[in-house]
Amino acid sequence: MPSALPIGDPVPADGSLPVDGVDAAIDFGVYVHVPFCRVRCGYCDFNTYTADELRGVRRDDYPASVAAEIGLARDVLGALGPLRPAQTVFFGGGTPTLLPGAALAAMLGGVRDAFGLAPGAEVTVEANPDTVTEALAERLATAGVTRLSIGMQSAVPEVLATLDRTHDPAGVAAAVRAARAVGLDVSLDLIYGAPGETLAQWRASVETALALGVDHLSAYALIVEEGTPLARRIRRGELEEPSDDLQADMYELVDDLAEQAGLAWYEVSNWARDDAHRSRHNLAYWRGADWWGFGPGAHSHVAGVRWWNVKHPAAYAQRLAQGASPAAAREVPDAAAAELERVLLGSRIREGLAIRDLAPEARHAVAGLIADGLADPGDALRGRLVLTRAGRLLADAVVRALTA
Template identity: 55%
Template sequence: MAGALPDGEPVPRDGSLPDEATRQVGKNGFAVYVHVPFCASRCGYCDFNTYTASELGGGASRDEYAETVLAELAVAARVIEPGPVDTVFVGGGTPTLLSAGDLGRVLDGIDRTWGLAPGAEVTTEANPESVGPAYLRSLRKAGFTRISLGMQSTAQNVLRVLDRKHTAGRATQAAAEAREAGFEHVNLDLIYGTPGESADDFAGSLRAVIDAGVDHVSAYALIVEDGTRMATRMRRGELPFPSDDVAADRYLAAEQALTAAGFQWYEVSNWARGDDARCRHNLLYWTGADWWGLGPGAHSHVGGVRWWNVKHPTAYAKRLAAGESPGHAREVLTGADRHMEDVMLRVRLRDGIALDRVDAAGAARALAEGLLEPRAYEDGRLVLTLRGRLLADAVIRDVL
């Protein structure tokens, strides 16, 4: 389970927002995130706000969860009128532990409340072992257009260290089933740098995602969070800590293999086959749009106000049953806060950021060190080179 929620100012019981926050909601796009906090088992590296059946105990039910989310949506409808929803993303946890019918009911509720924009992107995450052909067909019929499958690796020894339950070939099989079900876009997630993973293991995972015929790949270095089972094993000496050098080698291998296969990076950790395969939902996050996060622990942002819901599903359900907002706390971002976050996110994008938005001296140093594309720099934009992508966090610190 995730750690404690941050402090902030109280959220009004009715969830209301300052007038200045709601006045221009949706001007830069509007998204809805739905958090499903249930998992069949806990992966050793995971610190997300998720719960297995034994961790939940009584008081929270998967069967009633869709109705609870719809109750929060009713609260949201009284607070904002954003216009049509550009993207919906259902994440977790394992959203596909809910029935396809329940996920469809939530999507239908969003459509009835605010309306889905024509051609809206609608994504769900899924563990490969939690879906099959019939389930995927039902999801597609309900209006889902995109699916993101947690593959992580094709090496069984790596999956074992990560505490993943699917077999090595299940993720690519699920991707094929999703395409056959009519999904327009399919993503496979990879994690690299797991203790015990060899260069050949990762090369095999890359070959598998390329051969799977998906149009999007996300690849992330393993991050070991305090409080996870993996962190405990590392402190005990049962597993070695991740190596930055190994992570850099794996990233370079991913870039080489994916680019050769027709993918193009558009964010430091994300590659797509063409612009239409980019994850539009994440792009809205990264470019300053508004979004409402439904579900326990979900974060939202509207007009410079960010808030987060109570974390536990039982507390979340009780708040809504009493007709109250499930918001735990919120913060009003200053202009400096919003600028900092804009730079942090946009620097990681292939489109980059205008040079007049960043510190000129820091950008000049990054250019001299080979971290920025010279031609883009001449055109007034900061765009990372491949080496710059490896050192993106350092570039961001320098240009802030």
């Protein structure tokens, strides 16, 4: 089942924020959570729901609920100053493409009407391969979508079966062709380290993905989340626990193969052909920009305030129907928490962290990180702390060294 929400402070019914204004120079982005899936994958603890878990909720009604929250966001942010246009919009899930293209277009239109889209805005839709048709791709492109992020996960049927993924791996190529035909940028998502997956199988998946000529690749190590069916199967001895050493080998392999294909890393788990094909939406998270997350369980961050919505779609729709904010709770991180987050996120990206902006103790730790092969000495001479490949594999240890 989905993981529990954090505990925070109460949110007023009107959703107003405890700040006097927002910084107009900080980019603003929009995330739209679509919590619907045909099947719950055994490893997933995201806030998603299959049809039999949606008692009293109709998918057809979902865009209207999101539209109501968009109206609330416009009022809340408008009270703090001129509205900023959205630099990025990201439809995630779940499986956004389980909704008709017209529904996704309507929600994007609501964002456009409320805030405006900045010139050249990046608009991404996540999709399972088996939901992408030529007609859907064309409808999304017409609506203003610029980018499709396809959940490939693996090219090996046995690995997909272990992950409870139901798509035919051959359908990935068809989905990519459909997106390319209407001018959409395409990213492929992969997962490595599934129980029983071999290095040779992982190589086959990466090579298959890169052979499709995409300009962006994401590769995430499988994390066994407590409470998921996968965790229970491992606990019963039906599947092996993923090996940290094998996952490290898999990371090095995807990094090598991506580089050979002309894609460079720009975040620990992401590679792009050039700066223009990086995920600008995700970079906004890593750089501490502002965003409003719409939908059940969605998280938001504006002017240093974080909040998160109630999780179940029925509770989400009910609150909005009553004219109330769907936020479950919020927090304003203190200075120490904010600095930890800045280091945690900033160290993960290729531009790294400005050494002069680190705390004195952290600046003293940089030499040790270089000596251990975790930070790049050339970048350090230029005033930046940038992780080496070994540092990316041990990113958590780097953060501990910088924040101890």
